[in-house]
Amino acid sequence: MRDTAAGVITGAMAIPLSIGIAIMSDYPIKVGLATVVFACLVGWINSWFKPGNYIGTPGIAAGLAPVLALGVATFGIQNMAFCICLTAIMQAIIWKFNWQRFLLVAVPVYLVEGLLAGIGLKILLKFSEFTYEIPAELVTEGTFWNAARIQMTAISAVGFAAFVFLFSKFKDTQPAIPYFALIIGGVVLAQFVSVPMISVEDVPLELRLPLPTADVTIMMLVYMFFFCAMLAIVDVIEQVMSNAAIEKIDPLKRKTNSNNSLFAIWIANLGSSFFGGMTNLDGLAKSTTNKLAGAMTKFSVLIVGCVVCFFMLNTQFLDYLPKFALAAIMMFTGYKMIAGLVHVTHYGPYALMLALFTGGLVYKVGIFEGMLIAMAVHGIIHFLVYTKHDNMPGKEVVKRYFDNLKRDSSSNLQ
Known part of the structure; x- marks a missing residue:
């Protein structure tokens, strides 16, 4: 029962985070949610045979979102399945030879923290645009700061301040509370005030071989190789760093095995490439929420996948999420990545x-x-x-x- 309750809470928290990361990655939201569902299933199955960590929650990583967006802009969304497949193959090689032992030495942690801080700044500025966006019918020609935009900015500022306050108050006990409060408050407010809402395209999820398109040149393939190498390495290093933190918060003080975690990651990445999915890893924010919500085993991850799967299959419910609420969550995520420089x-x-x-x-x-x-x-x-x-x-x-x-x-x- 503890794992079930934790999974429901963490799954509800994972939905706005996954939506924001998918938007930042220039991926369809439904594809991002499908990636989370598949990664959760693989993570739960893997825990029976090769347990890496015991309460880590898989999902699409905020730190890789702008990297994926770069890939989409450079190679086109039609070639990203091949890139994710190539990334998974590289990660499989790293797992096979246990090269994750060397990566944190060859690529220092502080360099990765700098990378994540730069990405965090990109995320913060990207979603700051949502804080003053207004519906098209309220736009006044020739006037940017009209009454509707000023009102929207004030609403966003209050929402962000409330989220930060609640997070500081409950981060060590119930970190999901600020997410629930912001989302529920935003949904209620949207019934009385006209605010921009999230629009989810109901794209079909089709299985197909992750092959490059016919117009890909040799030079583009070379660039893809190095791009995927960077994506694979950053993904692996983030997972190793997350494992170190997850081990510290494990309620039963169980040891993690990062190489076993990589086994789940590359399998999930490889599988997701067949439906055009994204990269994944065990995110620290979701894992912390999972632990504080009472999770003891990876069964909670299966419940997380079920919760996300419900909204993946019923995307019409996501249309009730205001953009300003999502902006507050993602801007705070970007800020936390920048604040990692303190370490x-x-x-x-x-x-x-x-x-x-x-x-x-x-x-x-x-x-x-x-x-x-x-x-x-x-x-x-x-x-x-x-x-x-x-x-x-x-x-x-x-x-x-x-x-x-x-x-x-x-x-x-x-």
């Missing part, structure tokens, strides 16, 4: 500067290019510091780096 301060001034540099690059230059530049700069600095400090030739520096990589991985998260 970087524990690694020292260099880590903080690199994280800020990475975040700025990701926001200004682009996610893919920004990540590559940041990794190149970090590699060069790492190389020069070792060379200058130890007066060693370059090849010895490289050898020492990989020796350290092997040594550190043995004490890394399993």
Whole structure:
């Protein structure tokens, strides 16, 4: 009963988050919900054979939303199924050889935090547009700040403030309360005030082979390969980091196995590519809610999938969700990703500067290019510091780096 109740609560919370992430990813909302349902089913089945964590809740990740949007803009939505399939294959290779042990050493946590901060800023600014959007019939030609827009902005500000207040009050006991309060309050308000509502396209979910279209060139395939490599690595690192946090909040103090979690992730990603789905991982926000709602096992995840599945099959109910309520939830999500930079301060001034540099690059230059530049700069600095400090030739520096990589991985998260 505890797992069932927790699953219902977490599932209700997962719906607006999944909708917002799908919108940010430029994916159909129904496809995003279907991805969550499938990932929950795979996560529950996997827990019987290869348990990774015990209360983690799968879903589409906010940190990967702008990355997917970049893929949609670059390759077209028709080629994203192939990209997700290729990502899953790369993750399967990482799982097979247990390479997740090396990733947090090769790609520092603080660099990933910088990446997520840049993405968080993109999410915050993207959904801030919803806070002053008004229905088309209330738009006044030649006047931007008319009475309706001022009223909408005031409503959004009050809703966001109420959400933040409730979250600060209940985050350690009942973190789902601010979500329920904002959504229910928004639905009630929408019955008396004309506000923009979420519109869900009822797209068909069809099974098809995840193959690239005929117009894909060799150069585009090469770019796809590197894009998918970045997507796979970030997804894996986020999962490993989430597992570390989920282990700390596990009510029975059970140890997590990150490689087993990756097994569920790549299977879910591979399967979702056959219906045009998105990438997934065990999100920390949903997992925390699941734990505080009383979850003890992965059975709660199956219930989460059932709740989301109901709304996936009955998308007409989602039309009652006001955009300003969704904006408050997603803007807060973006803020939390930016606030993750606070954790970087524990690694020292260099880590903080690199994280800020990475975040700025990701926001200004682009996610893919920004990540590559940041990794190149970090590699060069790492190389020069070792060379200058130890007066060693370059090849010895490289050898020492990989020796350290092997040594550190043995004490890394399993």
